[in-house]
Amino acid sequence: xxxxxxxxxxxxxxxxxxxxxxxxxxxxxxxxxxxxxxxxxxxxxxxxxxxxxxxxxxxxxxxxxxxxxxxxxxxxxxxxxxxxxxxxxxxxxxxxxxxxxxxxxxxxxxxxxxxxxxxxxxxxxxxxxxxxxxxxxxxxxxxxxxxxxxxxxxxxxxxxxxxxxxxxxxxxxxxxxxxxxxxxxxxxxxxxxxxxxxxxxxxxxxxxxxxxxxxxxxxxxxxxxxxxxxxxxxxxxxxxxxxxxxxxxxxxxxxxxxxxxxxxxxxxxxxxxxxxxxxxxxxxxxxxxxxxxxxxxxxxxxxxxxxxxxxxxxxxxxxxxxxxxx
Amino acid sequence: xxxxxxxxxxxxxxxxxxxxxxxxxxxxxxxxxxxxxxxxxxxxxxxxxxxxxxxxxxxxxxxxxxxxxxxxxxxxxxxxxxxxxxxxxxxxxxxxxxxxxxxxxxxxxxxxxxxxxxxxxxxxxxxxxxxxxxxxxxxxxxxxxxxxxxxxxxxxxxxxxxxxxxxxxxxxxxxxxxxxxxxxxxxxxxxxxxxxxxxxxxxxxxxxxxxxxxxxxxxxxxxxxxxxxxxxxxxxxxxxxxxxxxxxxxxxxxxxxxxxxxxxxxxxxxxxxxxxxxxxxxxxxxxxxxxxxxxxxxxxxxxxxxxxxxxxxxxxxxxxxxxxxx
Ligand SMILES: [Ca+2]
Ligand SMILES: [Ca+2]
Numbered sequence: 223x224x225x226x227x228x229x230x231x232x233x234x235x236x237x238x239x240x241x242x243x244x245x246x247x248x249x250x251x252x253x254x255x256x257x258x259x260x261x262x263x264x265x266x267x268x269x270x271x272x273x274x275x276x277x278x279x280x281x282x283x284x285x286x287x288x289x290x291x292x293x294x295x296x297x298x299x300x301x302x303x304x305x306x307x308x309x310x311x312x313x314x315x316x317x318x319x320x321x322x323x324x325x326x327x328x329x330x331x332x333x334x335x336x337x338x339x340x341x342x343x344x345x346x347x348x349x350x351x352x353x354x355x356x357x358x359x360x361x362x363x364x365x366x367x368x369x370x371x372x373x374x375x376x377x378x379x380x381x382x383x384x385x386x387x388x389x390x391x392x393x394x395x396x397x398x399x400x401x402x403x404x405x406x407x408x409x410x411x412x413x414x415x416x417x418x419x420x421x422x423x424x425x426x427x428x429x430x431x432x433x434x435x436x437x438x439x440x441x442x443x444x445x446x447x448x449x450x451x452x453x454x455x456x457x458x459x460x461x462x463x464x465x466x467x468x469x470x471x472x473x474x475x476x477x478x479x480x481x482x483x484x485x486x487x488x489x490x491x492x493x494x495x496x497x498x499x500x501x502x503x504x505x506x507x508x509x510x511x512x513x514x515x516x517x518x519x520x521x522x523x524x525x526x527x528x529x530x531x532x533x534x535x536x537x538x539x540x541x542x543x544x545x546x547x548x
Numbered sequence: 549x550x551x552x553x554x555x556x557x558x559x560x561x562x563x564x565x566x567x568x569x570x571x572x573x574x575x576x577x578x579x580x581x582x583x584x585x586x587x588x589x590x591x592x593x594x595x596x597x598x599x600x601x602x603x604x605x606x607x608x609x610x611x612x613x614x615x616x617x618x619x620x621x622x623x624x625x626x627x628x629x630x631x632x633x634x635x636x637x638x639x640x641x642x643x644x645x646x647x648x649x650x651x652x653x654x655x656x657x658x659x660x661x662x663x664x665x666x667x668x669x670x671x672x673x674x675x676x677x678x679x680x681x682x683x684x685x686x687x688x689x690x691x692x693x694x695x696x697x698x699x700x701x702x703x704x705x706x707x708x709x710x711x712x713x714x715x716x717x718x719x720x721x722x723x724x725x726x727x728x729x730x731x732x733x734x735x736x737x738x739x740x741x742x743x744x745x746x747x748x749x750x751x752x753x754x755x756x757x758x759x760x761x762x763x764x765x766x767x768x769x770x771x772x773x774x775x776x777x778x779x780x781x782x783x784x785x786x787x788x789x790x791x792x793x794x795x796x797x798x799x800x801x802x803x804x805x806x807x808x809x810x811x812x813x814x815x816x817x818x819x820x821x822x823x824x825x826x827x828x829x830x831x832x833x834x835x836x837x838x839x840x841x842x843x844x845x846x847x848x849x850x851x852x853x854x855x856x857x858x859x860x861x862x863x864x865x866x867x868x869x870x871x872x873x874x
Contacts, residue, residue: 278748355790399750412794422604423794424725425750433790435783435809442809442816444790451791457761464681464759464770466792468738468749483761483768490768 246392248543249385255541258534259389262496266472267396273494275472277397282473283427283463283484284390286404286411288518289477289500290419292381292546294509295372296331296517299410302365306349314348323348347448351431354443355409362413376546379418385542386475386500390419398473403427403463405455405480409446427466429454459484472496478518485533497533499524504538507545572718574869575711581867584860585715588822592798593722599820601798603723608799609753609789609810610716612730612737614844615803615826616745618707618872620835621698622657622843625736628691632675640674649674673774677757680769681735688739702872705744711868712801712826716745724799729753729789731781731806735772753792755780785810798822804844811859823859825850830864833871 250256265273266280287293307317307326317323322341325333334341350358371381390400402411402421408428415421430451433444454462460483463471474481474488475498485497501520503510512520528535538545576582591599592606613619633643633652643649648667651659660667676684697707716726728737728747734754741747756777759770780788786809789797800807800814801824811823827846829836838846854861864871 278742281750408791408794416604424607424792426794430791433787435786435813437812442786442812444786444813460761460768460770461759465734465756466750468734468752486763486768487761487770 247388253541255536263396266494280398281469281471282393282398283401283403283471285476285481286402290386293518298378303349351446351448359413384547401425427462455480457483460487479521499535501535573714579867581862589722592820606724607795607797608719608724609727609729609797611802611807612728616712619844624704629671629675677772677774685739710870710873727751753788781806783809786813805847805850825861827861
């Protein structure tokens with residue numbers, strides 16, 4: 223026989239665990255945002271409800287930079303590009319005097335910015351092309367294993383948002399299929415999204431450069447070419463969604479003007495829909511920025527549309543108990 | 549107590565049912581092809597085996613025309629295009645004298661062919677573009693509901709190969725994720741692949757025309773433009789696989805020269821791989837064609853590579869008990 227004290231402890235623990243398990247979003251405060259999310263999921267999964275959505279149509283799309291992980295002080299992929307250029311610099315003495323490389327190697331990001339879109343594309347071409355897709359995957363994986371965020375000193379893959387991880391998992395437990403739809407490079411994300419977010423490569427949509435099938439030493443591979451293929455941002459997001467998924471999402475989450483058309487496209491379908499925007503208003507725990515930021519611009523226009531269209535704007539400061547995993 | 553005779557019958561029935569259930573490919577004859585398939589699936593799914601492949605990497609890609617359904621006397625999508633042009637002809641009196649439309653409306657397919665690639669693209673533009681993706685989906689669905697194969701009189705969606713349906717299902721039961729990778733139009737396939745093959749839209753890769761995000765009467769939609777975006781054939785197949793799936797398949801099935809690079813790319817990865825080609829050698833039950841056919845060309849060169857690389861060439865005549873579902 224189990225002593226009654228021990229048994230009582232066991233029962234209490236079970237109750238505590240059950241209560242814990244019953245809250246699918248423990249890192250979210252009990253605010254309107256959380257309630258709006260759970261209300262939506264409950265109604266679209268309730269058989270017989272007029273809002274019921276069959277499992278195959280439960281498509282949820284998430285922006286990445288600023289929605290699933292931090293994007294300040296600049297997009298993490300740009301840190302990767304800079305580190306690549308620095309690593310390759312010894313083989314490119316001409317970069318010492320050639321823009322945008324000269325500025326980049328001196329750490330002069332304003333100089334890089336002055337070279338405009340053409341300069342950025344040259345950096346992308348130098349750092350992201352000229353190798354096979356397999357080689358690129360290895361470069362990204364190796365970089366992520368050692369690179370650190372300049373402010374927190376954490377690996378970039380720990381700069382993810384704990385409440386959003388719980389949201390992804392909560393949706394999947396309710397038979398949603400979760401996708402990333404990001405302006406970032408599709409092949410920059412795929413090596414780690416499964417491990418970090420539980421999202422497999424085939425559910426990642428992003429910007430891309432062209433690839434070309436080649437035989438090298440009798441082995442078939444895909445070479446990455448210095449040529450833009452697709453920009454998965456703004457009006458590109460619904461196009462990318464249609465190309466890769468072929469269905470209109472019923473749930474979409476973003477954080478900036480780049481997500482506006484994805485949210486509009488999501489809302490444009492029939493039946494219940496959920497549109498979410500993460501607002502970075504937490505200078506203490508993460509960053510605070512909005513209309514005036516060049517990275518992750520959240521314009522007044524977007525804020526007005528969100529209000530008018532009844533999109534859920536998540537306040538990082540008020541709605542989240544914690545930001546990054548602790 | 550159950551009378552012993554009844555009980556014995558019950559046991560025998562159970563045994564028969566078990567034996568039946570134990571054959572995952574009942575429409576395949578007991579030949580080398582079937583054994584090669586089941587041997588492969590058993591070894592890659594056997595935990596602890598040196599050939600074991602973790603579930604997320606069990607990616608299988610299937611060509612569609614000639615691999616999952618019939619492609620003679622011409623690609624079914626071309627029948628759709630012709631029917632569309634005929635339907636639209638009253639609004640286009642100029643087509644009476646303008647090629648390739650004039651030939652097409654007269655049923656002169658040689659005349660259409662004489663207009664070359666430019667002519668084909670004009671037919672595609674007229675029949676596949678200028679409407680929203682939602683409208684196009686409705687057109688395809690409506691057409692399939694009534695169109696009939698000219699030889700058998702069956703709906704096109706019944707011109708699928710029963711043994712390949714079983715193969716798809718067998719792979720999925722062994723935790724493979726099955727994809728279509730076809731030269732056909734991605735949006736021509738998506739409206740029906742889930743129902744017919746059990747393959748959802750997000751697992752369909754194909755050729756595409758460009759789309760553009762637009763607001764029409766306040767509703768966001770994607771307009772289909774008369775401009776080729778991507779040709780998912782030959783060297784395009786590995787590119788399409790990488791773009792949509794982001795992993796190298798471990799199993800690939802095709803039927804013609806258009807699948808060669810997909811099979812090479814599949815074989816080029818590490819570990820156990822399976823490459824399959826359906827050979828149409830059954831004039832009685834389906835069609836017999838190969839090196840000399842313009843549709844679904846199976847060149848001598850492909851046959852030589854298949855032999856050298858030990859790909860499994862399935863003889864429709866010898867390996868399949870039935871062809872189309874009965
Ligand atoms: Ca973003
Ligand atoms: Ca084919």
